[in-house]
Amino acid sequence: MAENTDGVVRVETDGHVARIVIDRPRKHNAITPPMARSLGESCAALDADEAVRIVIITGGGERAFSAGSDMNALGEITDLWAFRNRVEYAAVVRDMRKPVIASLRGWVLGGGLEIALGADIRIAGASAKLGAPEVTRGWVGGGGASQMLPRLVGYGQAMRLLLSGDTIDAAQALRIGLVEEVVEDADLDAHVMALAQRMASFSPIATQTVKAATRAALSMPLEAGIRHENELHVICMSDRGRHEGIAAFQEKRTAKFGE
Template identity: 45%
Template sequence: MNERVEGFVSMTVDDFVATITLDRPSKLNAMTPSMAAEIVEHMKRCNEDDAIRAVVLTGASTKSFCAGSDIGTLDDYRTPWEFRNRPDYCDAVRALLKPSIAAINGYAFGGGLETSLSCDIRIASANARFAAPEIKLGWIGGGGMAAFLAHSIGPSNAALMLMTGDPIDADKALAWGLVSEIVESAEQVTARAQEIARTIAQRAPIAAETAKSNLRAAFNMPQEDAIRYERDLQTICFATDDAREGREAFREKRQPRFRRR
């Protein structure tokens, strides 16, 4: 199934995996307000559709995942308050209940970096570059840049990126823990992300979604609270039909058939 809303964002669904593609390669997939609105709608659809169990987010280019906001559209906001309350694509990605993977094929700058950081897993091509360049233009990121960088790469490395605005390459991103894997070519990175997504989609969907919630809690709660929360989530998962199916499949030495129930 292939859906294209008027604009520059497309979505396909195959084998329980949704692939959402930023499709404005002539502008390095720079984000416009209409593209942000499309992403918000696609993320809502992914949350509501049981036929979607994992989501891949990528860019239609061998040069760029997303170069951030289209600077030319920022002056279209009539007031700073309107800018503050705009529909935010990073918020939409973070609100996704299903596991998400960023397939980073080239530049991930500004809002593009924030979008990738809002995903659960990041796979990069060898030509990928990462930057928080807003400081060079007189502002800072607003989609979770500092919080996610500090968690991902540590406060000193985060400060280096945030305060210089200079890019790092894929090898440094891997060494710092910003990405999980490097794939040699930009053409291969989406395929690798989809491979991981299909693997996740084969697991019990409620357990996968709960694992995502659990991981987020681990970052945000005191340790003992996080462990208690994990135990509660485990109990909820254990009571599902899918967990019973998993135990039966184990006893019968067959592959489980999970139904998100």
């Protein structure tokens, strides 16, 4: 566990699933620079841990996933070059090789929304309220909202959120494609964990190449992306997990990938 005097980034593991908790509930899990560094270290460590196959990221308490950057810390910036080279906490989540599920309840704002956008799947509790209020403070977000939102919800919906600074509820977020599912808050943790454990039962080379291929579609032309996918397919064919998958099919049983 990495911590500072006012907030912690906790990592919990359950079999092949790891859970990152941004834990500063009395400040709506707002992220300070030390917490950003801790989140970066946690993401790097989980990416390197071969026992971990799926990562969940969530917020501590019941009121928020994260309200983004700590406003007091932003007000104390004096060295803009150092700020330019900061640990960008949404980027460290977005850059993970392993699949990431964002479990969202309460406020999901600013940099908190950008963390969620950096995940691969977003599942919201009914209490979730999502928004990008940076324009109301005098800036554009620096963690990817202007790039990821149009890819998820289209240009018009992205501009509505980014230029108004308004928040939307979980039902609206589901309708425009910003989240993939909405469940009752009381069921959120169990629902997300069940999904993560199911994904973690698959071959890690399969889940990571699925992510790599699909992420490539966000930036590659179609023909290049298809070629890239085929190369990843060939890599999977070289893995011993292929034989287990075929044997399980032939024997009409569930495949076991290194349990």
